[in-house]
Amino acid sequence: MKQIxxxxxPLFLGGILFSQTGRDSLQFKNISDEMLTNGAxxxxxxxxxxxxxxxxxGSAAYEKSTDWAVQKLKEAGADKVWKEExxxxxxxxxxxxxxxxxxxxxxxALKMLSLGNSEGTKGKNVEAEIIFVKNKAEFxxxxxxxxxxxxxxxxxxxxxxxxSTGQAYGDAGIYRRxxxxxxxxxxxxxxxxxxLSSAFDDVPHTGMMRYDxxxxxxxxxxxxxxxxxxxxxxxxxxxxxxxxxxSNCGMKGEKLSHSVIGEITGIKDQSVIVVGGHLDSWDVxxxxxxxxxGIVQSIEVLRTFRKLGIKNNHTIRVVCFANEENGVRGxxxxxxxxxxxxEKHIFGIESDGGGFTPRGIALLMDxxxxxxxxxxxxxxxxxxxxxxxxxxxxxDIEPMEKLGVxxxxxxxxxxxxxxxxxxxxxxxxxxxxxxxxxxxxxxxxLIYMIDKNW
Amino acid sequence: MKQIxxxxxPLFLGGILFSQTGRDSLQFKNISDEMLTNGAxxxxxxxxxxxxxxxxxGSAAYEKSTDWAVQKLKEAGADKVWKEExxxxxxxxxxxxxxxxxxxxxxxALKMLSLGNSEGTKGKNVEAEIIFVKNKAEFxxxxxxxxxxxxxxxxxxxxxxxxSTGQAYGDAGIYRRxxxxxxxxxxxxxxxxxxLSSAFDDVPHTGMMRYDxxxxxxxxxxxxxxxxxxxxxxxxxxxxxxxxxxSNCGMKGEKLSHSVIGEITGIKDQSVIVVGGHLDSWDVxxxxxxxxxGIVQSIEVLRTFRKLGIKNNHTIRVVCFANEENGVRGxxxxxxxxxxxxEKHIFGIESDGGGFTPRGIALLMDxxxxxxxxxxxxxxxxxxxxxxxxxxxxxDIEPMEKLGVxxxxxxxxxxxxxxxxxxxxxxxxxxxxxxxxxxxxxxxxLIYMIDKNW
Numbered sequence: 001m002k003q004i005x006x007x008x009x010p011l012f013l014g015g016i017l018f019s020q021t022g023r024d025s026l027q028f029k030n031i032s033d034e035m036l037t038n039g040a041x042x043x044x045x046x047x048x049x050x051x052x053x054x055x056x057x058g059s060a061a062y063e064k065s066t067d068w069a070v071q072k073l074k075e076a077g078a079d080k081v082w083k084e085e086x087x088x089x090x091x092x093x094x095x096x097x098x099x100x101x102x103x104x105x106x107x108x109a110l111k112m113l114s115l116g117n118s119e120g121t122k123g124k125n126v127e128a129e130i131i132f133v134k135n136k137a138e139f140x141x142x143x144x145x146x147x148x149x150x151x152x153x154x155x156x157x158x159x160x161x162x163x164s165t166g167q168a169y170g171d172a173g174i175y176r177r178x179x180x181x182x183x184x185x186x187x188x189x190x191x192x193x194x195x196l197s198s199a200f201d202d203v204p205h206t207g208m209m210r211y212d213x214x215x216x217x218x219x220x221x222x223x224x225x226x227x228x229x230x231x232x233x234x235x236x237x238x239x240x241x242x243x244x245x246x247s248n249c250g251m252k253g254e255k256l257s258h259s260v261i262g263e264i265t266g267i268k269d270q271s272v273i274v275v276g277g278h279l280d281s282w283d284v285x286x287x288x289x290x291x292x293x294g295i296v297q298s299i300e301v302l303r304t305f306r307k308l309g310i311k312n313n314h315t316i317r318v319v320c321f322a323n324e325e326n327g328v329r330g331x332x333x334x335x336x337x338x339x340x341x342x343e344k345h346i347f348g349i350e351s352d353g354g355g356f357t358p359r360g361i362a363l364l365m366d367x368x369x370x371x372x373x374x375x376x377x378x379x380x381x382x383x384x385x386x387x388x389x390x391x392x393x394x395x396d397i398e399p400m401e402k403l404g405v406x407x408x409x410x411x412x413x414x415x416x417x418x419x420x421x422x423x424x425x426x427x428x429x430x431x432x433x434x435x436x437x438x439x440x441x442x443x444x445x446l447i448y449m450i451d452k453n454w
Numbered sequence: 455m456k457q458i459x460x461x462x463x464p465l466f467l468g469g470i471l472f473s474q475t476g477r478d479s480l481q482f483k484n485i486s487d488e489m490l491t492n493g494a495x496x497x498x499x500x501x502x503x504x505x506x507x508x509x510x511x512g513s514a515a516y517e518k519s520t521d522w523a524v525q526k527l528k529e530a531g532a533d534k535v536w537k538e539e540x541x542x543x544x545x546x547x548x549x550x551x552x553x554x555x556x557x558x559x560x561x562x563a564l565k566m567l568s569l570g571n572s573e574g575t576k577g578k579n580v581e582a583e584i585i586f587v588k589n590k591a592e593f594x595x596x597x598x599x600x601x602x603x604x605x606x607x608x609x610x611x612x613x614x615x616x617x618s619t620g621q622a623y624g625d626a627g628i629y630r631r632x633x634x635x636x637x638x639x640x641x642x643x644x645x646x647x648x649x650l651s652s653a654f655d656d657v658p659h660t661g662m663m664r665y666d667x668x669x670x671x672x673x674x675x676x677x678x679x680x681x682x683x684x685x686x687x688x689x690x691x692x693x694x695x696x697x698x699x700x701s702n703c704g705m706k707g708e709k710l711s712h713s714v715i716g717e718i719t720g721i722k723d724q725s726v727i728v729v730g731g732h733l734d735s736w737d738v739x740x741x742x743x744x745x746x747x748g749i750v751q752s753i754e755v756l757r758t759f760r761k762l763g764i765k766n767n768h769t770i771r772v773v774c775f776a777n778e779e780n781g782v783r784g785x786x787x788x789x790x791x792x793x794x795x796x797e798k799h800i801f802g803i804e805s806d807g808g809g810f811t812p813r814g815i816a817l818l819m820d821x822x823x824x825x826x827x828x829x830x831x832x833x834x835x836x837x838x839x840x841x842x843x844x845x846x847x848x849x850d851i852e853p854m855e856k857l858g859v860x861x862x863x864x865x866x867x868x869x870x871x872x873x874x875x876x877x878x879x880x881x882x883x884x885x886x887x888x889x890x891x892x893x894x895x896x897x898x899x900l901i902y903m904i905d906k907n908w
Contacts, residue, residue: 036614160490163837165888198888357811357867359838383617384813384867386840413811413838413867415888434619434652434869 021379024449027310028379031444034304035437041300042433044072045293045355049286049428057280057323057330058090058255065279066258069295069320073262076299077306078318080265083258086333088323090255091117093283094248098192098222100130100232102239110228111202113423115176115193115209116282116326118221120247126151126220127244128189132236136174139182148187151243154179155194155233158226158418165198165414166353169421172196176207176223184217190245191221194229199419202227206282207422208326220247259330260320264302266451268313272338273447274348275301275316278324278396285426289417293355293431294394295320297410297440304444312451314346321396324352331396335403345405347450349443350394354421355436356412360387361446364398365406369454373408376449385442387411408446410439475833478903481764482833485898488758489891495750496887498526499809502750503740503882511734511777511784512544512709519733520712523749523774527716530753531760532772534719537712540787542777544709545571547737548702552646552676554584554686556693564682565656567877569630569647569663569675570736570780574701580605580674581698582643586690590628593636602641605697608633609648609687611680612872619652619868620807623875626650630661630677638671644699645675648683653873656681660736661876662780674701713784714774718756720905722767726792727901728802729755729770732778732850739880743871746882747809747890748848749774751864754894755901766905768800775850778806782849789853799859801904803897804848808875809890810866814841815900818852819860823908827862830903839896841865862900864893 035041048068055062066083073081096114099107114120128151133139135156156175162168175193183191195205202225209221222245224232235241260279263272277294281287298318305312322330338345349361361380363370374388393400393407401407412435420426489495502522509516520537527535550568553561568574582605587593589610610629616622629647637645649659656679663675676699678686689695714733717726731748735741752772759766776784792799803815815834817824828842847854847861855861866889874880 032617033615160888161487163486163892200887357869384841387838415811415892416886419886432870432873433654434614438617438869 024379027448028445030308031304031448032383032441034308035300035441035444036434038307039300039437039440040303041296041440042436044296044299045288045431045436046428048292048296049288054281054283054285054287055279056283057088057257057326059283062257062280066260069260069279072299073260073302073318076303078262078264078302081262083260084333084337086257086259086322086330087254088257088329089327090252091326092249092252094120096120096247096249098224099244100241102241107244110224111204112222112224113204113206113284114247114249115221115223116206117251118180118209118249119218120220120249121245123246123248125244125246126189127242130192130236130241130243132233136182142186144186147183150188151190151192151245152183152188153192153232155229157194158196158198160198165418168198169196169418177209180209180219180221181212181215184215184219188219190219192243193221193223195223195225197226197418200226203423203425205421205423206284220245222247257322259322259334261317262302263315263317264305264312266314267311270315271344271346272315272317273346273451274319274397275443275447276319276321276396277351278330279320280323280325282325282422285424286428288426288428288431289354290421290426291324291352293436293439294351297351297355297436297443300437300440301444301447310448314451316447316451324396328395331399335399338400339403345400345403346454347406348393348397348400349408349410349446350397351410351439351443352394352396353410353412353414354417355431355439356416357435358383358385358410358412358439358442360385360390360411361442362390362392362409362411363388364391364393364401364408369406372453380442380445383438383442383445410443412439478833481902482899484762485758485902486837486895488762489754489895489898490888492761493754493891493894494757495754495890495894498750498753499742499746499885499890500882502746503742508735508737508739508741509733510737511542511711511779511781513737516711516734520714523714523733526753527714527756527772530757532716532718532756535716537714538787538791540711540713540776540784541708542711542783543781544706545780546703546706548574550574550701550703552678553698554695556695561698564678565658566676566678567658567660567738568701568703569677570660571705572634572663572675572703573672574674574703575699577700577702579698579700580643581696584646584690584695584697586687590636596640598640601637604642605644605646605699606637606642607646607686609683611648612650612652614652619872622652623650623872631663634663634673634675635666635669638669638673642673644673646697647675647677649677649679651680651872654680657877657879659876660738674699676701711776713776713788715771716756717769717771718759718766720768721765724769725798725800726769726771727800727905728773728851729897729901730773730775730850731805732784733774734777734779736779736876738878739874740882742880742882742885743808744875744880745778745806747885747893748805751805751809751890751894751897754891755898758898764902768905770901770905778850785850785853789857792854793857799854799857800908801860802847802851802854803862803864803900804851805864805893805897806848806850807864807866807868808871809885809893810870811889812839812864812866812893812896814839814844814865815896816844816846816863816865817842818845818847818855818862823860826907834896834899837892837896837899864897866893
């Protein structure tokens with residue numbers, strides 16, 4: 001047996017081990033094997049979602065999750081773990097309800113969620129007739145007299161034709177962000193939007209809205225599920241409908257919070273590679289795909305480098321960002337601090353598209369660096385990762401773009417994400433262990449290559 | 455407006471419409487848009503799984519599903535629909551149970567499923583000590599005296615390291631197929647195998663086994679879930695464990711059944727393109743991913759060609775095969791009949807990997823034809839379909855290989871399939887509407903290209 005090995009090994013090793021690509025390919029497999037067999041990400045996500053649950057920034061649950069992240073980063077083998085101070089806005093939901101009725105009918109409750117950052121009705125009933133528009137163009141045609149004193153219902157549907165649901169989300173996003181200010185400026189009492197959802201169910205989805213700077217009306221904005229939206233539109237074509245909104249949400253100032261950071265020190269220099277996600281979530285569901293997945297995948301990368309004893313040249317730093325959902329204060333503060341401290345960052349990647357099977361890596365960097373990463377494509381293909389054409393970065397790391405840091409984002413399969421995103425449905429049971437771990441595998445592999453080559 | 459269109463259109467059309475690739479690309483989008491917005495596949499699958507449910511070949515439910523398929527093919531716009539006679543084996547499960555206990559302990563029930571085609575205990579208790587092996591190599595080392603009169607437990611685990619779970623399934627498959635004959639020939643009373651599952655739960659998975667031709671023992675074979683398997687192995691390392699199996703399954707002869715076929719006639723010639731899946735399922739769960747998905751996707755292709763008014767040169771034929779799961783009689787009969795009738799087939803594709811996001815198309819054909827299909831790669835990339843390297847075809851259409859028919863299979867993302875495959879968990883709620891429809895989109899697009907070019 002020994003003799004055979006001695007004869008065969010040199011041939012094998014010559015072809016595989018002693019070529020650079022061969023060595024990289026073996027390290028890719030080591031990372032993948034370790035995560036798929038011993039990966040902690042799935043059990044960590046179970047712990048985060050089941051024992052803490054949703055964790056809106058500014059909430060007690062969020063603060064609890066920062067202690068959780070410190071603990072998990074230590075368990076994963078980080079050399080240093082710390083909390084970075086971040087001032088975050090505090091938005092609270094409180095009790096809320098939306099009822100509708102025809103002129104003579106009875107009030108009927110609709111499933112609804114106030115949009116994040118929206119003001120509420122301060123616990124008072126706000127009643128008005130609903131007027132309905134399909135989109136902004138239809139709304140723009142309405143005179144102020146038609147809008148004043150009404151509740152405006154925007155029923156702009158998620159476009160099923162896009163293959164990437166992220167494109168449909170981008171397409172419909174302006175209604176969630178801006179409809180309140182459009183309607184407020186024409187004197188509306190409130191807006192109702194159709195949830196940004198690819199599903200055909202009745203689940204309402206929240207998400208950040210904002211009031212225009214010149215909007216002093218700050219009317220309440222709420223979302224209803226796709227089914228309710230379809231039914232409401234149908235009835236509104238033949239009948240007058242009145243709505244009664246009662247909500248208590250609103251901004252409650254700011255407070256001191258934290259991002260959580262852990263790293264393994266580089267053996268060559270002090271420059272940093274960031275891998276991260278955001279620790280906060282909306283205040284419904286469990287924040288499992290958004291973005292518990294990105295957090296546990298990032299910690300998994302650190303755990304695996306330590307476990308495999310990979311000697312990283314540069315510091316590999318996991319950042320669990322605060323307040324992505326309603327302010328991006330964690331991301332902005334992090335970028336401010338690295339500029340203040342004159343820290344050199346050579347790369348940053350975020351996972352914030354859900355813990356689904358990875359399909360590609362978006363690259364936001366100069367053409368030369370992008371080409372270099374694309375030249376590693378054949379190493380990634382056996383892991384199903386084929387798309388290196390997209391050019392963007394995660395919301396939390398994007399503030400580093402102006403500092404010239406090459407950035408990226410993991411691109412998972414997008415088909416299921418917007419069924420559950422920002423809703424009660426974003427729960428641990430929607431996450432598949434292997435899909436989640438494969439996302440961590442790909443980030444680990446990319447960081448291995450960048451650490452070695454940049 | 456008209457004037458602007460007249461000025462712009464020629465430029466646009468010159469670049470896009472009047473190039474062949476441009477026209478194909480538009481047709482790809484037409485197919486995709488139609489299915490993603492008006493597709494019937496998801497509601498058809500709901501109907502099949504909720505109103506008929508699982509449908510083992512030979513069962514009354516299977517016969518009901520053939521009427522259902524006839525109806526759906528007519529609704530989709532087929533010119534001709536018929537049933538093709540197929541003799542199928544009849545295997546029935548009946549009541550079954552597996553209990554274990556330590557020497558002094560109490561009997562404890564394990565979740566279990568007899569493997570398909572296995573003989574049972576004829577309703578009698580079969581009790582024996584369990585002996586445990588990790589794999590075939592360990593089993594081969596055991597003398598007959600160690601096996602005789604015992605129940606052999608093979609705990610060969612699904613290898614999580616494979617990126618494609620289909621490879622892990624292939625790797626572990628021999629235990630399900632052959633363990634009973636291995637153990638029977640050494641005098642064992644029964645075998646227990648670890649289910650072929652990527653999950654870490656306790657769901658047992660059935661699936662076809664077979665007795666070797668020289669195996670006259672035909673001992674019962676059952677599967678237990680991964681958790682039970684792990685626990686059993688753990689206890690067996692320190693204690694003697696006895697098992698008591700009671701089952702009523704077995705072969706009940708043969709009966710006349712049917713595959714269901716529907717087609718839209720080609721305008722140019724009588725040659726046929728087959729698109730299909732298998733209508734039968736195992737007798738647990740709902741046969742949703744396996745292979746209700748393939749059935750409704752295939753019907754969706756026909757519906758969409760008709761709806762869009764695509765004039766197909768060749769006949770496009772949907773085949774809903776009988777008896778894939780425990781005999782492949784539908785596939786074999788179909789191939790026999792086209793040879794007997796001297797029908798020309800230019801291509802066949804099957805969907806039998808679940809209704810998950812499509813990743814590629816496996817191609818089983820001569821190198822020239824494979825290269826031609828691969829040359830269409832850029833048309834498929836916007837739909838996330840990138841892998842044209844695999845060389846195999848669906849089980850039901852594979853018998854056409856020896857007739858020289860170029861074949862393929864849709865390659866969906868494989869990460870979740872083997873958690874639910876052949877188990878109680880293969881239910882409609884595990885299927886995502888968009889993922890399912892995208893699979894139909896890709897088959898429709900490929901058939902459009904082949905119909906036009908071959």
